Amino acid sequence: MRAAGTIALLSLVVLLAAGCGSGSGPTPPSPTPPSPSAATPPTVPTGAPPGGTSTPPVPVDPLVADPPPGTTALDPARVTTAGLPAGFPTLVWTRGARTLGVYGRAGGCTEASAALVGETAEEVTVRVTQTTTSPGPCTRELRYPVLEVPLAADLGQRRVVLTGEQR
Structure with missing residues (x-):
């Protein structure tokens, strides 16, 4: 049987x-x-x-992966992800007091980047972008590259707002 x-x-x-x-x-x-x-x-x-x-x-879901070695995951309660397109990773980490990290989403004909777009005393805003680099034909792999942005001041207890776009 x-x-x-x-x-x-x-x-x-x-x-x-x-x-x-x-x-x-x-x-x-x-x-x-x-x-x-x-x-x-x-x-x-x-x-x-x-x-x-x-x-x-x-299998392990890359959208809820662990942060890279040598980094510390930020409490998800401190992260706002409403501005991210569906399917973008939402994990945020720190590497020291002034480096903020996220995973991008890239693949066969796409690249990923992150940019610091705002920094106030209350929050830090990071935009994650997925850019199409070719009309194809493209392979179907999907990667989640490590993207880190430097901050002008220590993150401290500030909130992190993730926004994103696909170009």
Whole structure:
């Protein structure tokens, strides 16, 4: 019974992977079921306890990633992200008292940048920009580059306002 469940799960993974392609190229072969004489059937780790059922583990979401080494994540309650386009990362960190960092969003035909657009005694405003660099054809990778901006004064307890645009 467990081998049948494993085969069904592997088949689903192959079908989902085939659906993520561009539609061109050969279809990957279906997995070969294990022979009845195999000592140990292949398994897919699920994070479930032995004998339990679970869905496969969800990969780490880059939109809620950890800050880079040597930095400190800012409390999300101090960050306003209403001005960011959907899908832009919202994590903010500091590197020392006068450097503020965010993740950009870039890929095949796009670049990311960040700029300090305002700094008052109460808040710091940073604009994250995703710029299209070519009409294509473009690869489909998506990267989240580290972007840091220097501040004129220590961040202290000021709020951070993230805005963004796509050009």
